[in-house]
Amino acid sequence: MSDVENRDKEETKIMSLILDHVNYIYGEDTALAVHALKDINLVIPDGQFIGLIGHTGSGKSTLVQHLNGLIRPTGGAIYYNGEDIHDKDYDKKKLRSKVGLVFQYPEHQLFEIDVFKDVCFGPKNLGLSQKETELRAYAALKQVGLADEYFYQSPFDLSGGQKRRVAIAGVLAMKPDILILDEPTAGLDPKGRDEILDQIAKLKEETGITVILVSHSMEDVAEYVERIIVMSRGSVLYDDTPREVFRHYKELEQVGLAAPQVTYIMQALAKQGMKVDTAVTTIREAKQSILQSLGK
């Protein structure tokens, strides 16, 4: 193991991100002030798979940009591993190597001559040695499942899905402890979506990193996450397991969201008199429940 990795292992054991009464107002001193985040209190422990859902304008993107210090809250504080990230001497660059943020349509950030060089950008910014940088870039590209033959091609010659994987690899090469993905499946076809989400789930299993998935798709979120945070107009509406959150599907509809399709089907079947579990959130569970109620 390199020096960097040795040092990291010896560091603090409490790995968590805490948001304490976080408030954010856009254009605070102008006439167009928008209170984007209202008194957010969240604890994000190590190793969780979290889904963050909310209608457009609910504050999801604003919240997510607070987590790696890109935006500074106008009120409240954010603690990473017990330290206030907006402290005068806090190293934000180091924070960003621990809290990796992949923006929506991340392929728009690609710029290097070839794929490999682009993925090296992140670790290079952290001041790592050339050897370490290249090792990380190679590992990250393998983690996202990109074939070797594309490594030295121009990123602009790849397909949309491939470009996106390169962009995600660019963030993974920083070896973050928390990976935040803002709508990673936006604009992809169903196959592309499945590939990316499966890859992320696999990554989580193999490395145990914390993953926060910001999404519009209830199905995606229900399938993979263990905790859902629902945002609405700048506040946290629900913060619970998928089963519990989707029980409130009527309230979710009122704020412009919905439950997975499966929930509606089960509710309709139950109304017709079938003895099915209406709290299921995935097709797999629904199938089992239906078969059970049919006595099979």
Next chain:
Amino acid sequence: MIRDITLGQYYQADSVIHKLDPRVKLVATIGFIISLFVVDSWVGYVVAALFLACMIKLSKVPFGYMVKGMKAIVFILLITVVFNLFLTPGEPLVTLWKLTITKEGLRIAVMMAVRLSFLIVGSSLMTLTTTPNSLTDGMEKLMGPLKHVKVPVHEVSMMMSIALRFIPILLEETDKIMKAQIARGADFESGNLIKKAKAMVPLLVPLFISAFRRANDLAMAMEARCYRGGEHRTKMKPLCYRGADRVAYCVLLLYFAGCVAIRVWL
């Protein structure tokens, strides 16, 4: 961060000046600027000042906005005044150490200061009361006759309108790319000039690619709606002179004639 830049200074109000045809305002601004160089007596400047004051009053734009434009040239103004004050040869008035303020120097300095200020305020008045798109429309119509000498008037005007339209979009894109690269540890602030210039590459390359992509999409969208350039193209809101515009031209003519008269007889 970047989104704090408000582009164009258009100030929304319902005034006589706002409702004028943009061509009138363009011609009036140019005429006013020329008049500032035609007059060179105190009487002349007072007349110009009165004219400007009336226009400002009619426009219903708060005075504070007019003066905002002055902030940009305060430095130039100061340099002009100081240099003219101290370095013009002539009849000495006051002497401070080795520098002399002459009567001519004082005269020229004040004149320059007045001209510059009025120029800025006058142009501000135009941009505060006319939207950027009306301005390009007005310029396109005014330069119409140039079409006969093969000047691509319509194309230039269309390019300007598109550029104006895309400035806020590209600014937002820049913000987004900058944040994405900062999230990967990029540093746009520290380092010497060379380091900072190198740091711009991860920002400029994606931005250019994005701009070209948008341009391509826009071109296709325009062609899909049968856009073929300015040839025989009609407008939804053509510029037509109305009564108020003709009155404005008369007032302008009178003012300009007055300025010339003052110059010739005083």
